[in-house]
Amino acid sequence: MKIHPGPRRLAAGTLAAALAITLAACADKPGSAASGPPPAAAPAAVDYNPQPYDNVKDGGTLRVPGSVIEQGNTFHADANLSAARFWFWYNADAITYSPTGEVQYNPDYYSNVKVEVVGGNQKVTIDLNPKAVFNDGTPIDYRALEATWKADNGSDKDYYASDTIPYAKITSVHAGTSDKQAVIEYKGVNPWWTAQWLTFMHPKAAADAKTFNTAYLSKVQPQWGAGPYVVTQYDAKxxxxxFERNPKWWGKRGKLDKRIIVGLDPQAAINAFRNGELDYASTGTADQFKQISGVRGTQVRKGGSPFEYFLFLNSKAPLLKDPAVRKALLESIDRPQIASIWLQGLDYKEPLPGSALYYSFQKGYHDNVSEVIKFDPETAKKELDAAGWKPGADGVREKDGQRLELGYTFTGDDPLDKATAGAVAKQLAPIGIKVTARPTSEQEFDSVVSGRKFDLFLAGNRSLDPFGARYLDGFYGSTSNENLTGVGTPELDQEIKDAANIADPAKQIEKANEIERKGLALYGFIPLYSGPSIYGVSQGLANIGATIFATPLPETVGWQK
Structure with missing residues (x-):
């Protein structure tokens, strides 16, 4: 969960936006996000002013908000969405996608690609652009892909890699007719192989586990990058x-002179956008939607979303080790009410999400959640009774001298997160679970996630490719570095590995849905909502906005002629 070669990237709920809304208002209006029944599928519209390279002006400075990045190596399990977005502005964008997920090879890196199956095993041959070099002068050849594979295949556990199963299916990466031809040999077939090779690492960055894990800790490594832009200034605090044009870039010249990131919290970014100090700001709430609307010289872009937000439970926390407690808790979460808190006032409707793997607008989507987790607080009470948790004098359940008291951790101090924490506490109180809000700073997000410093935690994942089946391990694998909840079993791990070996995409998706239902029955999390993608942008800005799966190349971003 979380972009290395393109997985889902974790984002804090507070990064989506803030909404000044009272808990009472939220509790009184479950379903007030929009009138009428929800649609059968979430909207899949895009709105980002797509323009060809030749229709974008030369020059200009793009000013966007950003945040502190603790782990900047996008292949590392602790890297989040901000790190991924940062990475792709000074490293290779070798494969991109259209809004609906069609694969696009970037000839500036991959000049030719051939995929074949020989004797039941897949072989991918990539001709690398003869001109392609890293910024330190090292040629971009098969060694870059080989180093990436070795760091990410899980054979050396000291590499804290994020997505090991697909790389473990590779038996070798070697030179073909020359060093500029990489041959990738698989055991069996991987229909989603492109997601592994959206980008790659400099061999020096993957040379050993210590470098892989620490070289990008609160640091950038521009000498190991490649692309139309290079990082010229960075403040880790x-x-x-x-970012400025890279004089060593061999492809089309970047349209922008500079891209400047300003580290700001969400509300400060909105204020800066309104004051003309930023060219871009994102939001997902009614209050900030109003704030970014009607700003002189700007426009609002609104479309479908490849985001999904979840309530995660830490199965390693003492009081949540018991699956019966986790099950009862999730059965008592009123998802429409939580969704209404976040979607109220946006004139937007969507169905409740039914999968962590696919969105309702995608082929292969199945509502697995509704088949596994039923909203039924009365049954939840009986389950807690059966598990030995008895109500105390104040209604809070007790067992073996312990009270069933849990913390709801959230980062930042914006009202929307506080309202959500309050709503969850009110929903769980009737079944005898006491929930206390535990706010912490925005800067603590990475450490909360990587150290599982929570009982309950709301966070989101942004899908950077359309291949949901390949993320089974990240959500449900017991040994996955990306599994935030810690749930999983050896038996399910084996099923996940076996599913990855299914060559037929449709059959693999079908199997993935079956496995997901088993994974959801471990009661580690529940999907809550997706919401729209909403952006305020300077008038005429090209190739920025609600893109769903599209990934416009950095050199194409700028102002329309």
Whole structure:
């Protein structure tokens, strides 16, 4: 969960936006996000002013908000969405996607690609652009892909890699007719192989586990990058950064002179956008939607979303080790009410999400959640009774001298998160679970996630490719570095590995849905909502906005002619 070669990237709930809303208002209006029944599928519209390279002006400075990045190596399990977005502005964008997920090879890196199956085993041959070099002069050849594979295949556990199963299916990466031809040999077939090779690492960055794990800790490594832009300034304490045209770039010249990132919290970013100090700001709430609307010289872009937000339970926390407690808790979460808190006032409707793997607008989607987790607080009470948790004098359940008291951790101090924490506490109180809000700073997000410093935690995942089946391990694998909840079993791990070996995409998706239902029955999390993608942008800005799966290349971003 979380972009290395393109998985889902974790984002804090507070990064989506803030909404000044009272808990009472939320509790009184479950379903007030929009009138009428929800649609059968979430909207899949895009709105980002797509423009060809030749229709974008030369020059200009793009000013966007950003945040402090603790782990900047996008292949590392602790890297989040902000790190992924940062990475792709100064490293290779070798494969991109259309809004609906069609694969696009970037000839500036991969000049030719051939995929074949020989004797039941897949072989991918990639001709690398002869001109392609890292910024330190090292040629981009098969060694870069080989180093990436070795760091991510899970054979050396000291590499804290995020997505090991697909790389473990590779038996070798070697030179073909020359060093500029990489041959990737698989055991069996991987229909989603492109997601592994959206980008790659400099061999020096993957040379050993210590470098892999620490070289990008609160640091950038521009000498190991490649692309139309390079990082020329970076402040690890604030998140401020400047990207300028890369004089060593061999492809089309970047349209922008500079891209400046200003480290700001969500509300400060909105204020800066309103004051003309930023060219871009994102939001997902009614209050901030109003704030970014009607700003002189700007426009609002609104479309479908490849985000999904979850309530995660830490199965390693003492009081949540018991699956019966987790099951009862999730059966008592009123998802429409939580969704209404976040979607109220946006004139937007969507169905409740039914999968962590696919969105309702995608082929292969199945509502697995509704088949596994039923909203039924009365049954939840009986389950807690059966598990030995008896109500105390104040209604809070007790067992073996312990009270069933849990913390709801959230980062930042915006009212929307506080309202959500309050709503969850009110929903769980009737079944005898006491929930206490535990706010912490925005800067603690990475450590909360990587150290599982929570009982309950709301966070989101942004899908950077459309291949949901390949993320089974990240959500449900017991040994996955990306599994935030810690749930899983050896038996399910084996099923996940076996599913990855199914060559037929449709059959693999069908099996993935079956496995997901088993994974959901471990009661580690529940999907809550997706919401729209809403952006305020300077008038005429090209190739920025609600893109769903589209990934416009950095050199194409700028102002329309």
């Amino acid at each position: 604030t998140g401020d950064a400047t």
